[in-house]
Amino acid sequence: MKISLRPYQVGDEVQLSRLQAQRLSFSFEPQFWRWKYAEVPGAKQLTAVAYTPKGIIGAWGVVPFRLKVGQQTWVGCQDVDHFIVKEYRRGNTFLSLHGFTAQLKREHGMAFSYGVPVKSLKRIGVRLFKYREIGQVRKYVKVLNEVFFVQPYLKKRWLVQLAAKLVHGVQVIYSLPWRLGRSHFSVGEVHRFDDSFDRFWSQVAEHFPIAVVRDSKYLNWRFTAVPGINYKILKAEKEGRVFGYIVLKVDGENPCRGYIMDLIAKNVAVLQDLVKASLGYFQSRGVDVVVFWILGPPVIRNALKRFGFMERPLDRALIFKAHNPGFPLTLAEDLNNWYLTTADCDMH
Numbered sequence: 185m186k187i188s189l190r191p192y193q194v195g196d197e198v199q200l201s202r203l204q205a206q207r208l209s210f211s212f213e214p215q216f217w218r219w220k221y222a223e224v225p226g227a228k229q230l231t232a233v234a235y236t237p238k239g240i241i242g243a244w245g246v247v248p249f250r251l252k253v254g255q256q257t258w259v260g261c262q263d264v265d266h267f268i269v270k271e272y273r274r275g276n277t278f279l280s281l282h283g284f285t286a287q288l289k290r291e292h293g294m295a296f297s298y299g300v301p302v303k304s305l306k307r308i309g310v311r312l313f314k315y316r317e318i319g320q321v322r323k324y325v326k327v328l329n330e331v332f333f334v335q336p337y338l339k340k341r342w343l344v345q346l347a348a349k350l351v352h353g354v355q356v357i358y359s360l361p362w363r364l365g366r367s368h369f370s371v372g373e374v375h376r377f378d379d380s381f382d383r384f385w386s387q388v389a390e391h392f393p394i395a396v397v398r399d400s401k402y403l404n405w406r407f408t409a410v411p412g413i414n415y416k417i418l419k420a421e422k423e424g425r426v427f428g429y430i431v432l433k434v435d436g437e438n439p440c441r442g443y444i445m446d447l448i449a450k451n452v453a454v455l456q457d458l459v460k461a462s463l464g465y466f467q468s469r470g471v472d473v474v475v476f477w478i479l480g481p482p483v484i485r486n487a488l489k490r491f492g493f494m495e496r497p498l499d500r501a502l503i504f505k506a507h508n509p510g511f512p513l514t515l516a517e518d519l520n521n522w523y524l525t526t527a528d529c530d531m532h
Contacts, residue, residue, distance in 0.1 A: 185236045187277060189284045192231035192243070194222050199240040200233075203267045212532075215411040220247060220264075223409070225401050228292045230261055232284040234268070234277050242268035244281040246289070247530075250397040251296065252389055254515055257397060258508070260296035261289060264530040266305070282313060295508040296516070300529040306501045315503040319519035321477055321529060323498035324488045328463070329439070329472040368453045369420040369427055371461040377403040377417075377429075384426040388450050393521035396528055398448060406527060407431050407446070413532055415445060418461050420454045428454040430462050431527065439472035445527040447476075447484075455487050463491070477526040479519065500529065 197214035205211035221231050226248050234242035245265030251258050263285070268277050289297065300321055301309060309315040377400040385398050396402070407415045416432040428449035434442050444462060449455035466474055476493070478484065479502060485495075502522065506513050515521050 185238075187234050187236055187241065187272070187275075187280070189232055189234055189280060191229035191288060192221050192233055192245075194218060196233060196240060200243060200267075203240060203243060203269065204265075206269060207267045213412050219405075219409060219411050221245065223405065224248060225405055226250070226259065228288075230285065230288050230292060230294070231265075232281050232288065234272070234281055241272050242277050242281055244285045246285050246297075248292075248294070250402075251394065252392065252397050253394050253512055256512070258295040258511060259293070260298070260507075261294050262530065263297055263299040263301075263309075289507060293508075295511050296504065296506050298502065298504045300500050300502055300524070303499050303501070306503055309503045313505070315505045316517060318502040318504050318517060318522065319479070321479055321498055321500045321502060321524065322485065323496045324476045324478065324485070324493040325496050326463070326474040326488075326491065326493045327472070328442075328467055328474060367457050367460070369422050369457045371418050371420050371457050374417050374419045374429075376408050380426050381429070384428075384450075385448075388448060392523040393515060395523040398446075410532065416465060418458060418465070420449070420458050427451075428458055430458040432462050432465060434466070434469045434471060440470055442466035442469070442471035442474040443526055443531070444474065444476035445531070446525045447478075449484075452483060452487055455484065459487070459491050475526075477524075477529055477531065479522045479524040481520075481523070 197217040200217045201211045201214050221227070224247050228248050230246035230248060232244045232246075233240050243265060244263070246261050247264055248259060248261045251260055266278070266281075268281075297315070299305075299309060299315070306317065310317050379400055381398075381400045381403060389395070389397075407417060413433070416434075418430050418432070419426060420428040428447075430447045430449075431445040432442060433445055434440065442462075447455070447458065449458055463474070474493075476488065477498065477500070478488075489495075502519070502524065504516050506516065
């Protein structure tokens with residue numbers, strides 16, 4: 185049966201949800217795809233779909249972003265979704281979809297592409313599509329329910345309880361100076377990002393050599409408009425000025441996971457108050473373990489460790505490809521220049 189290619193169109197969402205359900209063990213609601221591909225700030229026709237007379241049989245999702253690189257801002261994109269119906273995976277559908285998205289990127293003037301794929305897709309991206317591997321994304325984990333942490337290793341209940349108390353004691357002692365530290369900022373919930381966050385981003389952007397532009401338009405799209413997903417947004421402020429924010433999500437059962445989706449702080453004192461508030465929120469929701477994916481400066485990683493976060497292996501790597509010959513590739517190839525969080529890795 186003949187396979188044709190075209191850009192994603194509004195109205196494809198129901199078929200995309202069905203396609204995801206066939207490929208994975210879950211699917212987002214149809215309105216999620218409209219939000220992701222059609223309502224993203226600066227939306228362009230970058231996502232490709234493969235179809236037959238019976239309907240859509242494959243998709244390659246691409247989302248545009250503005251990326252701050254040094255003193256410049258570039259418009260590029262992230263490769264995010266790859267779905268192909270099982271019976272069409274052995275042919276050239278995958279390569280055809282990639283080739284079509286590459287054409288769409290050229291037509292819309294994308295300066296770069298990046299992705300944070302698992303190992304198998306990273307290998308394809310680097311070897312076949314000539315992406316550059318920049319480095320591994322780091323995962324930081326903090327256990328809030330020590331029983332959950334030690335139970336897989338011990339059989340006797342009394343040993344589990346004893347080991348849990350010991351682990352808890354070590355965590356408390358290790359992070360005691362920060363846990364007891366005086367709060368410097370007022371931390372409270374917000375439901376939308378107003379123009380005060382634009383001013384905040386303009387003040388802190390220089391601290392991040394490479395980062396997605398986090399203005400209020402982008403932040404509201406990413407965290408307040410997502411269909412079917414509820415995020416907890418906490419803002420640190422003082423004398424009416426924004427000094428930082430953190431975005432949280434609670435998901436799953438046995439274990440119940442808490443995710444730090446995004447975090448921007450003007451300094452370590454702000455970060456300390458935001459992390460303390462987030463851990464309090466997660467404990468109130470019965471979270472067993474907190475997870476944060478990050479590429480970022482040592483000052484942030486060290487602060488997380490002081491709160492008892494542990495670095496754990498993550499099967500995700502940042503890969504990158506410049507399309508514009510004027511793009512400052514030397515900056516992008518240095519892993520230490522990047523700031524990426526869980527939300528930047530197409531995690532929802």
